[in-house]
Amino acid sequence: MTNQQTDSASVRDIPGNREIIRVGHGILPELGSELRALGIRGRAHVVSDDRVAALHGEKILRSLADVGFEPDLIAVPPREESKSLDQAARLYSWLADRRAERADVVVGLGGGLVGDLAGFVAATYLRGLALVHVPTTLLAQIDSSIGGKTGVNLPRGKNLVGAFYPSLLSFMDVQLLSTLSPREISSGWAEGIKYGFILDPDLIDVLERDADELIRLEPFHSTPIIERCANHKVQIVAEDPRERGRRIILNFGHTIAHAIESATSYQRFLHGEAVAIGMIGAARIAERIGVGKSGVLDRLVNLVQRYGLPTSAPGIAPAHILDGISLDKKVEGRSVRWVLVEEPGQTRVERDVPLTVVNEVISDLVRSVDI
Ligand SMILES: NC(=O)c1ccc[n+]([C@@H]2O[C@H](COP(=O)([O-])OP(=O)(O)OC[C@H]3O[C@@H](n4cnc5c(N)ncnc54)[C@H](O)[C@@H]3O)[C@@H](O)[C@H]2O)c1
Ligand SMILES: [Zn+2]
DSSP: OOBOOOOGGGTTTSTTOOOEEEEESSOGGGHHHHHHHTTOOSOEEEEEEHHHHHHHHHHHHHHHHHTTOOOEEEEEOSSGGGSSHHHHHHHHHHHHHTTOOTTOEEEEEESHHHHHHHHHHHHHGGGOOEEEEEEOSHHIIIIITSSOEEEEEETTEEEEEEEEOOOSEEEEEGGGGGGSOHHHHHHHHHHHHHHHHHHOHHHHHHHHHTHHHHHTTOHHHHHHHHHHHHHHHHHHHHHOTTSSSGGGGGGTTHHHHHHHHHHTTTTSSOHHHHHHHHHHHHHHHHHHTTOSOTTHHHHHHHHHHHTTOOSOOTTOOHHHHHHHHHHOTTEETTEEOEEEEEETTEEEEESOOOHHHHHHHHHHHHHOSOO
């Protein structure tokens, strides 16, 4: 499919330059030659998790070996705890054992967990090795593998240590998603719904019309939509690589989502599920303070339900969510910057949402079993 070519040597150096993405179905065998075409000369060090490695490891190694990358693969346990300094240290030792050099490439094969960890290690080993993402979750394809955020968690909190380190290429084979659970797929589409409401009203029409095919990841329908979503992320990040301005719109739904995830110790909801609830919260806030046009909230709720995503988070103490909101990193000074949707494709960042409104909306979200 489309291959947005950019001069690979300059991708990381010129602020605002676009990351290269390639999206297609069944393209994994072409990875090795694609990397050679990008000018990568050295060897390839593949980082994955145990589950993804068992499913797709052999295929990626074959593709890289075919063109002389002398690849090897290391896998971490497939859980969030692996995004740690301990696992990063294990990967550094492995790279040292393999005598990794500056001309080599680190390839992250997995979801956002692997992408963040492999990216962090690539950013820091020898002060930076080339990084390529091969994302294997829908969330990673349309969101986390683009934008250069890498990092690990500390016992005190998620993503506290990290670096902005864009990949040279995010190579997305939609076929790799066929082994995901339906729940993981729905969770990924929550970010697609987000792009629709913040940027792309026509995308909302497509997500509504082709929901069945997209939920099934039917190749003909899902490949171009994944590419469209990924391109939205590329575009926004290119405008604001360091998250100082416009990139904040990607945070739609995330202020409440992060607070819900933290209040439930990241156990109860997948990220996209929390984002779905958070978008509904933000849309309710927008409606109550007269920012959101009528109909936006209803359309969002319908779409969220259509994709099998939750619309509420019953049983959580509102105080826990409110605490989490004020601790969110997107808070500047002491005011929360709410990303609100006025109408599809039109956002507004609002700092002065009355606390009473936030309280009411959070109370509604934790009370209602469903809308
Ligand atoms: N860097 C960013 O911009 C960014 C953005 C959002 C989220 N994140 C991070 O991403 C992580 C979550 O990522 P995720 O939702 O992709 O989950 P994940 O990477 O934790 O993967 C979820 C599960 O799916 C399995 N899996 C992955 N691909 C599979 C496949 N093709 N078939 C079968 N199983 C597969 C994994 O082994 C794992 O068990 C979090 O750590 C979050 O902080 C980063
Ligand atoms: Zn997200």
